[in-house]
Amino acid sequence: MIGVISGDIIKSQTIPKQQYDAMLYQLEQSLRNISGEQTLWNIYRGDAFQLQVNNPEHLFKNAILVYLHLKSSGYELRQSLALGQIDNPRSDIKTATGSAFTLSGQGLDKIGNQRFVFNINKQQLNESLNINLAFADVLLTKITQKQANALYVYLTSPDNSHAALAKELKTSRENVTKLLNLAHYQLIERFIKHTQHVIKNIIKGGE
DSSP states (O other): OOEEEEEETTTTTOOOOOHHHHHHHOOOOHHHGGGGTTTEEETTTTTEEEEEESSSGGGHHHHHHHHHHTTTTTTEEEEEEEOOOSSSSOGGGGBBHHHHHHHHHHHHHTOOTTTEEOOOOOOOHHHHHHHHHHHHHHHHHHOHHHHHHHHHHHHOOOOOOOOHHHHTSOOHHHHHHHHHHHHHHHHHHHHHHHHHHHHHHHHHHOO
């Protein structure tokens, strides 16, 4: 069982031509930054991507990190997450097949105004996770670029104490605390840990 994320930049066609390369660079950097977690990725159509997460427990965290990294640079992203099988593994994931890829692609086609959707063949669990994801979606959509950057650094830094983050972000400890609180960092962190626990149980149940 693997995780797959399909996503694209929202309203990328409105980005001025001279800024398009900067957008593409940020998208590439976002995907590269999590490539240490056994991931394969591909960018296509200029503004869309697909990410294969071989350790599915990190599926939701990876999606949130990519979102935060792009948002901190001023870009809005929508992503369709799926958990399923891979039938035909490939080093180039454009040619890989399996339910994880199918569900992820279908979810992106139907995503609407949401930033995150999740699909899995087990409908009851799908609904449960989607309700929690909907709340996280609302919180993440409303945060600012500075709040997104602070939350991204908090979730990725080995030492995420507010004092250490203040040094990294070159601001005051008080400002870091304010930014993180406005980003609802504790709820987002709890949500990530919850998804890891749920997916771990799914994997155990499928063995």
